Amino acid sequence: MAFDWRFVAEELRMADSVMPEGPRLCTVKFARRLLPGLRRRGLDALSRYYDVSIANRHRAGDDARATATILIRMLEAVDRQGIQYWDQLEDWLAGRPVALESRAPATGGCVCEAPCLEGSRGRVRPVDAGSLWLDGGAMFGVVPKPLWNRRAPSDERNRIPLAMRCLLVETEETTVLIDTGLGNKESDKFKSVYGVANLGDPTKLETSLSKLGVEPGDVDVIIATHLHFDHAGGGTVRGVTGEIGPAFPTARYVVRKGEYEFARLDNERIRASYMADNFEPLARAGCLDLVDGDVEVVPGIQLVHTPGHTPHHQSVRIDLGEEIVLFLADLVPTTAHLPLPWIMGYDVEPLVTLQSKKDVLGRAAAEGWMLAFEHDPFVAWGRATTPDGGKPGCVLEEVVEQALVSGANRPDGQGHTPASGRPTLEEAE
Ligand SMILES: [Zn+2]
């Protein structure tokens, strides 16, 4: 291997210079973690990347000098992310959460009970907006019941439990809520059909937000991943006199323009999922912010087009500084949907979903993103990592559990293991 501390150390020893002491650092692993987009991590590739010229390539002394310069650049790069100590670097290299003492806010950090991911640019917390039960067959498309039922046990009506777990993102400047659950406008019959449990003040969404110290008037931006009733229903509220208006009075509502147009098509295949009361009152109130493309909604929070479930479905990528969180929404609704072909029957373009999953999960695994699950009854998020043997897709590590659906049975045996999302061989084929 041409690019290693030992090589530099040996050069220094031969030059009769100071012998470096201390723990060793694998520069290849370092480069892989720091520069996941780089195809090669050898000296040539890295010197090109960092624009470090080598006086005489393959002359040991010159190669060593270039190597040391590159290492300094790499250490400077992680230093800018707040990694200043050896143990922090080790944690970061191993994909563990990094304790950044020097960057901790004056309050001493987050003390709430809900799971929390905190970085130098903000924090992310899940918000319980209630639950619903949907047909298990529809939730897993072409996957046969004997397979999906092990990972997601159904009730006597063949339904499986699903959370409506929204995401609260707080930066220094802005409070952002991604998706809003189902709202309070549907009939008792509707709620019974879908097994909806979301009672609160007026719904569970507001009650959960209040527990996190956030009132509706505090939310600056609502992002809708798409306009299906279980994702956008809580954006509007029916008041005591029956009128319907924005549930977050001072927020702007960011919706993809194509999704808004698609929701208004009113064709027979998609009609059941879109209710005009979930978005038209926002348009009338003038708070709908229709956007085109993968815009950065506020600094650090970017939309990611992940089509398939609907043609304009989007996920949301949050850059916390030290950590990237991807809110998947209905691209991968639960951890059981991580295997690439496990795609919902609800999706209007399943082959497009497949491609979106390949693209997004592959990148997430390569870069170690945290994946947040909206519908998983037990799991809030977990870290994406590449499956054994470098297969496409991803599996999870560092899973953070958050059980939200009362009455949901945990899968028995080894079928559903939220800790990995790793399908057994037969499931994967
Ligand atoms: Zn949906």
Ligand SMILES: [Zn+2]
């Ligand atoms: Zn959904």
